[in-house]
Amino acid sequence: MQRTMSRIFWTLGVVVFAGIGQGCAPAPKSVSCSNDGECHALGDRLNYCLESRCVECVGSASCGVDHTCSDGMCVQCVNDASCSLGKRCVEGACADK
Numbered sequence: 001m002q003r004t005m006s007r008i009f010w011t012l013g014v015v016v017f018a019g020i021g022q023g024c025a026p027a028p029k030s031v032s033c034s035n036d037g038e039c040h041a042l043g044d045r046l047n048y049c050l051e052s053r054c055v056e057c058v059g060s061a062s063c064g065v066d067h068t069c070s071d072g073m074c075v076q077c078v079n080d081a082s083c084s085l086g087k088r089c090v091e092g093a094c095a096d097k
Contacts, residue, residue, distance in 0.1 A: 032052055032054075033049035033053060035049050036048055047062070055073065056069075056072060057069035057074050063075075075093070076093045082094070
């Protein structure tokens with residue numbers, strides 16, 4: 001029994017270490033938290049702990065000029081209509097068509 005448990009923990013450790021070694025990092029919006037301080041420690045972009053996850057913004061006012069808060073992240077656009085004529089929205093940023 002003890003040998004089986006040791007083998008399970010060893011295997012689990014290898015799997016976790018392999019994931020870290022490959023650079024697996026959760027997306028900012030999926031990092032769990034219990035307060036804003038935990039989010040600040042992760043980097044400059046994550047300012048708030050909202051509904052137990054680190055986010056960059058809680059409203060568009062915290063994003064600055066020409067950006068909006070969408071799902072906790074500051075983006076330049078949320079759809080093509082948010083961009084000027086001749087541009088389209090690609091991953092939250094206006095780009096040439």
